Amino acid sequence: MDKKQLKIIFVGTPEISAYVLEALIQDGYIISGVIAQPDRPVGRKGELEKVPTKIIAEKYQIPVFQPSKIRQDYSFIKEINPDIIITLAYGQIVPKEVLNIPQYGCLNLHGSLLPKYRGAAPIQYALINGEECTGMSLMEMVEAMDAGKVYAQQMIKIDEKDNATTLFKKMGEAAKQLILEQLPAYIDGQLVGIPQDDTLVTFAPSIKPEQEKLSLSYSTKQMLGWIKGLSENPGAYLLYEGQKLKIYQAEKYSDDVSEEVGQIVIADKRGFVLQCLDGQINLLEVQLAGKKKMDYKSFLNGHQDILNKKLD
Numbered sequence: 001m002d003k004k005q006l007k008i009i010f011v012g013t014p015e016i017s018a019y020v021l022e023a024l025i026q027d028g029y030i031i032s033g034v035i036a037q038p039d040r041p042v043g044r045k046g047e048l049e050k051v052p053t054k055i056i057a058e059k060y061q062i063p064v065f066q067p068s069k070i071r072q073d074y075s076f077i078k079e080i081n082p083d084i085i086i087t088l089a090y091g092q093i094v095p096k097e098v099l100n101i102p103q104y105g106c107l108n109l110h111g112s113l114l115p116k117y118r119g120a121a122p123i124q125y126a127l128i129n130g131e132e133c134t135g136m137s138l139m140e141m142v143e144a145m146d147a148g149k150v151y152a153q154q155m156i157k158i159d160e161k162d163n164a165t166t167l168f169k170k171m172g173e174a175a176k177q178l179i180l181e182q183l184p185a186y187i188d189g190q191l192v193g194i195p196q197d198d199t200l201v202t203f204a205p206s207i208k209p210e211q212e213k214l215s216l217s218y219s220t221k222q223m224l225g226w227i228k229g230l231s232e233n234p235g236a237y238l239l240y241e242g243q244k245l246k247i248y249q250a251e252k253y254s255d256d257v258s259e260e261v262g263q264i265v266i267a268d269k270r271g272f273v274l275q276c277l278d279g280q281i282n283l284l285e286v287q288l289a290g291k292k293k294m295d296y297k298s299f300l301n302g303h304q305d306i307l308n309k310k311l312d
Contacts, residue, residue, distance in 0.1 A: 012036065012088040021034065023180060074095070083103055088109040108141045108148070110146055112126065113134060138151045138179065151182060212235065213238070246293075251281065260275060267304075
């Protein structure tokens with residue numbers, strides 16, 4: 001089928017989805033509609049901010065649909081009668097009734113090397129768990145979460161300095177390449193999906209607000225994993241004198257376990273060093289509640305009495 005005859009509904013919400021959506025448009029595909037999560041209030045004033053895919057859709061005069069619950073509100077999809085639905089990071093489970101509408105079915109771009117890390121936060125958990133590589137999977141959408149056949153994958157190396165922000169950008173590029181390279185072959189029936197091995201399945205559920213607080217029971221590896229996985233948004237934190245101290249970047253400092261866990265053991269030009277259970281980490285970039293994000297030297301200039309104090 002000619003790409004200009006293919007009716008596509010694109011389903012997705014955040015920046016990574018918007019990036020892939022625009023790539024499809026610029027490659028000549030006709031997007032008949034975009035489905036995204038509802039706009040959310042942001043900031044102290046609670047003003048509604050358009051989600052990223054909505055911004056792209058409006059830029060190209062594409063109809064946008066934002067049902068609060070797609071399980072209950074999908075009649076518009078029947079009216080469009082798309083040939084295919086493509087999904088990337090939507091944020092809701094698409095019901096079976098929707099999956100059965102397009103003649104070519106529904107494709108999902110998922111940010112892991114399935115069957116590893118099914119769920120809402122695969123990119124974050126790859127970092128949290130200290131993986132050396134991850135990837136993007138082009139897969140069949142089925143009613144069970146991320147359980148469909150896998151049509152193609154692209155591996156991504158995780159660099160030492162990667163965090164969720166940088167890894168999302170890599171994933172976006174991989175998703176773009178996968179869909180542009182593989183969609184014509186899929187439509188022509190040339191891709192043979194490979195069923196996932198259920199014995200190798202792992203899960204990456206949504207990260208809850210309470211998980212953003214680092215535990216002093218974590219090893220240095222776990223500490224660094226959670227800091228990378230939550231950076232730069234929403235940011236992992238510990239408490240300093242009752243206030244959130246977000247930690248956006250850190251590194252292993254030593255294996256020394258001479259001080260009390262949670263204590264600041266160095267606070268000078270050498271570093272801003274926290275004692276952990278099995279060693280010490282250097283806090284490189286931080287942000288105290290109500291203040292700007294800053295490097296550790298700038299932070300220490302304003303908190304010269306922090307040495308030997310404890311973070312909780």
